[in-house]
Amino acid sequence: MTTKKIVLLDGNSLAYRAFFALPLLTNDNGIHTNAVYGFTMMLQNILEDEKPTHILVAWDAGKTTFRHKTYGEYKGGRQKTPPELSEQFPYLRKLLEAYNIPQYELDQYEADDIIGTLSKAGDADGSEIVVISGDKDLTQLASSHTTVFITRKGMTDIEKYTPEHVMEKYGIEPHQIIDMKGLMGDASDNIPGVPGVGEKTALKLLIEYGSIENVYKSLAKITAKKLNQNLTENEAQAFMSKDLATIEVNAPITVNINDLAYDGPDMDQVTTIYRELKFKTLLEKITPQAAEEPKEAIEVTIVAELLDKDLSDEMAIHVEMMDENYLTAEILGISLADEKNILFIPLEVAKKSTPFKNWLQNTDKLKYSSDSKAASASLARQGLDAEGFQFDLLLATYIVNPSTTYTDVASITGEFGYTEVEQDEVIYGKGAKKAIPTEEIIADHAGRKALAIWKLHAEIEEKLQDNDQYDLYHELELPLAAILAKMETTGVKTDRETLLTIGTELSAKLATLETTIYEIAGEKFNINSPKQLGVILFEKIGLTPIKKTKTGYSTAADVLEKLESEHEIISHILNYRQLGKLNSTYIEGLLKEIHEDGKIHTRFQQALTTTGRLSSINPNLQNIPVRLEEGRKIRAAFVPSEPGWYLFAADYSQIELRVLAHMSQDEKLIEAFRAGADIHTKTAMDVFGVDEDSVTSDMRRAAKAVNFGIVYGISDYGLSQNLDITRKDAAQFIDTYLSSFPGVKQYMSDIVAEAKRKGYVTTLMNRRRYLPEITSSNFNLRSFAERTAMNTPIQGSAADIIKKAMIEMANRLEVEGMQTRMLLQVHDELIFEAPQEEIEKLKEIVPEVMESALALDVPLKVDWAFGLSWYETK
DNA sequence: AGGCTCACG
DNA sequence: ACGTACGTGAGCCTC
Numbered sequence: 001m002t003t004k005k006i007v008l009l010d011g012n013s014l015a016y017r018a019f020f021a022l023p024l025l026t027n028d029n030g031i032h033t034n035a036v037y038g039f040t041m042m043l044q045n046i047l048e049d050e051k052p053t054h055i056l057v058a059w060d061a062g063k064t065t066f067r068h069k070t071y072g073e074y075k076g077g078r079q080k081t082p083p084e085l086s087e088q089f090p091y092l093r094k095l096l097e098a099y100n101i102p103q104y105e106l107d108q109y110e111a112d113d114i115i116g117t118l119s120k121a122g123d124a125d126g127s128e129i130v131v132i133s134g135d136k137d138l139t140q141l142a143s144s145h146t147t148v149f150i151t152r153k154g155m156t157d158i159e160k161y162t163p164e165h166v167m168e169k170y171g172i173e174p175h176q177i178i179d180m181k182g183l184m185g186d187a188s189d190n191i192p193g194v195p196g197v198g199e200k201t202a203l204k205l206l207i208e209y210g211s212i213e214n215v216y217k218s219l220a221k222i223t224a225k226k227l228n229q230n231l232t233e234n235e236a237q238a239f240m241s242k243d244l245a246t247i248e249v250n251a252p253i254t255v256n257i258n259d260l261a262y263d264g265p266d267m268d269q270v271t272t273i274y275r276e277l278k279f280k281t282l283l284e285k286i287t288p289q290a291a292e293e294p295k296e297a298i299e300v301t302i303v304a305e306l307l308d309k310d311l312s313d314e315m316a317i318h319v320e321m322m323d324e325n326y327l328t329a330e331i332l333g334i335s336l337a338d339e340k341n342i343l344f345i346p347l348e349v350a351k352k353s354t355p356f357k358n359w360l361q362n363t364d365k366l367k368y369s370s371d372s373k374a375a376s377a378s379l380a381r382q383g384l385d386a387e388g389f390q391f392d393l394l395l396a397t398y399i400v401n402p403s404t405t406y407t408d409v410a411s412i413t414g415e416f417g418y419t420e421v422e423q424d425e426v427i428y429g430k431g432a433k434k435a436i437p438t439e440e441i442i443a444d445h446a447g448r449k450a451l452a453i454w455k456l457h458a459e460i461e462e463k464l465q466d467n468d469q470y471d472l473y474h475e476l477e478l479p480l481a482a483i484l485a486k487m488e489t490t491g492v493k494t495d496r497e498t499l500l501t502i503g504t505e506l507s508a509k510l511a512t513l514e515t516t517i518y519e520i521a522g523e524k525f526n527i528n529s530p531k532q533l534g535v536i537l538f539e540k541i542g543l544t545p546i547k548k549t550k551t552g553y554s555t556a557a558d559v560l561e562k563l564e565s566e567h568e569i570i571s572h573i574l575n576y577r578q579l580g581k582l583n584s585t586y587i588e589g590l591l592k593e594i595h596e597d598g599k600i601h602t603r604f605q606q607a608l609t610t611t612g613r614l615s616s617i618n619p620n621l622q623n624i625p626v627r628l629e630e631g632r633k634i635r636a637a638f639v640p641s642e643p644g645w646y647l648f649a650a651d652y653s654q655i656e657l658r659v660l661a662h663m664s665q666d667e668k669l670i671e672a673f674r675a676g677a678d679i680h681t682k683t684a685m686d687v688f689g690v691d692e693d694s695v696t697s698d699m700r701r702a703a704k705a706v707n708f709g710i711v712y713g714i715s716d717y718g719l720s721q722n723l724d725i726t727r728k729d730a731a732q733f734i735d736t737y738l739s740s741f742p743g744v745k746q747y748m749s750d751i752v753a754e755a756k757r758k759g760y761v762t763t764l765m766n767r768r769r770y771l772p773e774i775t776s777s778n779f780n781l782r783s784f785a786e787r788t789a790m791n792t793p794i795q796g797s798a799a800d801i802i803k804k805a806m807i808e809m810a811n812r813l814e815v816e817g818m819q820t821r822m823l824l825q826v827h828d829e830l831i832f833e834a835p836q837e838e839i840e841k842l843k844e845i846v847p848e849v850m851e852s853a854l855a856l857d858v859p860l861k862v863d864w865a866f867g868l869s870w871y872e873t874k
Numbered sequence: 875a876g877g878c879t880c881a882c883g
Numbered sequence: 884a885c886g887t888a889c890g891t892g893a894g895c896c897t898c
Contacts, residue, residue: 557880627882798883
């Protein structure tokens with residue numbers, strides 16, 4: 001007969017070990033995975049190294065065990081299992097099922113006892129046994145047939161306890177481990193032992209006397225007075241402790257060795273779970289075939305001439321480019337896919353093909369795209385008008401979970417377990433090695449992308465339906481993508497001369513400031529280096545550092561402002577910083593971004609922020625200076641692109657606080673907005689308990705800060721920093737505010753509770769953000785998630801509203817047959833360019849459309865202005 | 875590549 | 884006891 005190789009794992013102990021050994025990993029679905037990950041890594045190694053014929057994972061069953069009858073305090077004082085770990089147990093169980101690994105638990109017994117009983121049985125029939133745990137107590141089971149593996153620091157680092165190793169390490173036999181525990185106790189299990197006896201003393205006694213029983217028989221020989229006294233006084237406790245530490249090897253288990261036979265995992269199930277948990281490295285490890293296997297060959301037809309019959313009513317479409325900036329990148333070709341065909345259309349063929357152009361602009365021909373905004377904007381540059389986008393992979397997956405960071409087709413589809421698309425890097429190379437491959441390779445790559453979209457769209461659309469987010473996706477984000485593509489393509493005319501003039505002035509001022517600063521400092525240094533500046537200010541000049549950063553002294557503006565009265569250099573540095581920022585980011589930065597058409601074409605990222613806002617890149621036109629006059633002048637460079645035209649800007653007044661009023665249903669807040677009150681003044685009246693005429697500008701400023709704080713998810717610390725007051729005063733402020741606006745107070749606690757219950761929060765249009773850390777036992781992580789729970793519905797709903805307004809505004813301009821063009825969105829503001837004769841109409845329709853975008857229980861209010869540059873729209 | 879700083883809503 | 888206000892992007896410095 002062949003010898004069995006039996007592996008017995010202590011499930012709870014290993015899960016705990018993994019949990020505390022690894023950082024608290026969270027996957028995109030908000031599930032903590034570190035314990036499952038560590039456990040699985042360890043398991044995988046064991047399966048490979050030990051090749052067991054039989055295997056079992058034993059679990060502790062419930063709270064009480066037979067040991068509690070002996071000693072009620074057994075395992076007392078233990079921290080409650082962190083929720084981040086508890087939530088992982090179901091996944092562990094599922095994973096083990098997929099591995100076809102039997103699991104067993106027994107009421108009133110611990111995993112140790114199950115393992116002990118089975119190892120004894122296995123020992124008896126001569127099998128080779130490996131016991132694996134994170135708990136050294138189990139080393140008592142080591143024998144000629146049984147090796148005990150104890151995990152060290154990481155999960156894969158293992159210490160193997162044979163009887164020889166136990167002897168070598170402790171100088172005792174495995175069966176004496178319980179005597180050792182009896183004497184020294186075990187804090188983690190709350191086993192008392194004998195006071196004053198630690199590992200050293202316990203081992204000394206055991207090496208000399210062999211067992212607790214013999215220690216007590218020889219008590220007279222123990223001359224150390226204190227030790228003798230402790231032993232004498234705690235005899236019963238010592239025996240009880242030994243008893244508690246003794247693993248039961250005759251537990252009434254209902255499994256036998258034969259039940260543990262192991263035939264290997266169900267790879268399909270394992271793969272599914274790995275995917276669900278996003279275990280990338282493990283996926284590759286267990287399915288090296290899948291990772292390394294050449295992709296399944298596909299047949300892509302490179303078309304020389306496109307015919308009507310090639311183009312069907314529904315097709316996936318992907319515009320292949322090598323660079324991510326689709327506003328400047330060269331189009332390498334267009335791929336199409338449906339049930340029957342995969343086509344690759346070289347750009348020149350596409351541009352000449354009437355059937356293709358007709359199909360492309362036909363809204364009845366439904367297009368399933370990877371990124372419809374990139375597709376339509378890039379095609380528009382080639383004079384190709386694309387309409388009828390029915391699916392957008394990027395947007396759809398963003399709506400399902402805005403926290404996901406993937407933006408490329410290979411990664412996104414990979415998340416759905418589809419691995420037939422190569423990473424762009426593999427095809428094009430990176431860095432200096434980046435190069436255009438052959439047309440065949442491009443066609444294959446682009447074809448795979450189209451095919452992936454074709455195969456996956458239904459599954460993703462179903463997710464959107466399940467989440468009740470299909471409308472948000474299909475009626476809001478998808479139409480918005482087309483509008484944004486137009487805005488990006490249109491661009492904003494930017495006057496180079498204006499920027500250059502401001503730049504020259506700035507450079508002169510900077511040069512003067514630089515000289516002054518060097519003179520005062522007594523040496524030249526890099527003012528832009530926080531490190532060098534820190535040395536000058538806090539070491540050479542000897543100013544008192546107020547705040548530290550990870551790497552040294554903080555020299556941030558709020559710190560320097562506090563030091564302004566201490567030394568004349570500070571104001572010059574602040575000034576230098578401010579002007580330097582304007583010069584490098586806004587003058588030099590923007591000049592580099594002006595295209596040949598004299599315009600700046602930003603790109604709006606529609607699938608990036610976690611709240612639903614847009615972001616703007618290359619360059620960012622959402623952070624052009626406005627607060628300080630010197631910076632605001634930059635806005636004079638943004639001008640209409642046609643002679644006789646104007647820029648028209650409209651912004652929502654207090655949209656976030658209005659959203660808060662609506663969502664919280666706070667009566668006073670609603671009433672204030674309905675009455676058209678100045679909300680910060682009104683807040684000041686309530687918080688300070690004064691009438692309107694008595695509100696000072698400082699009171700209003702403080703009230704404004706509180707209102708901002710409320711929107712951000714208030715914290716006393718944050719408010720105290722902002723207002724430069726004590727935390728106590730800030731807390732008092734918040735308290736007063738929340739008693740004044742009880743509806744807001746209720747809303748804030750409700751939304752946090754809801755986030756805890758559901759794991760996510762939603763906006764007015766059902767945008768969703770998952771907040772897994774809201775149940776964290778880590779104060780910082782949890783607090784952050786709580787503030788996010790308060791902020792995201794507000795910021796996100798405001799984003800929903802302006803997005804809807806943009807769609808309705810675009811429609812309205814079209815219906816009215818106007819020439820006005822939408823250019824920019826800056827979170828609560830829309831900027832248009834318009835011929836002079838349309839301005840009157842805009843004054844009417846822009847507020848009308850924006851204010852009625854979504855009906856709230858408070859009115860929305862829009863302010864507008866127009867002028868010959870962005871600077872003048874104030 | 876990551877940290878710091880600072881521009882915006 | 885914990886030590887941050889929410890959401891972004893870009894330039895510069897440092898390693």
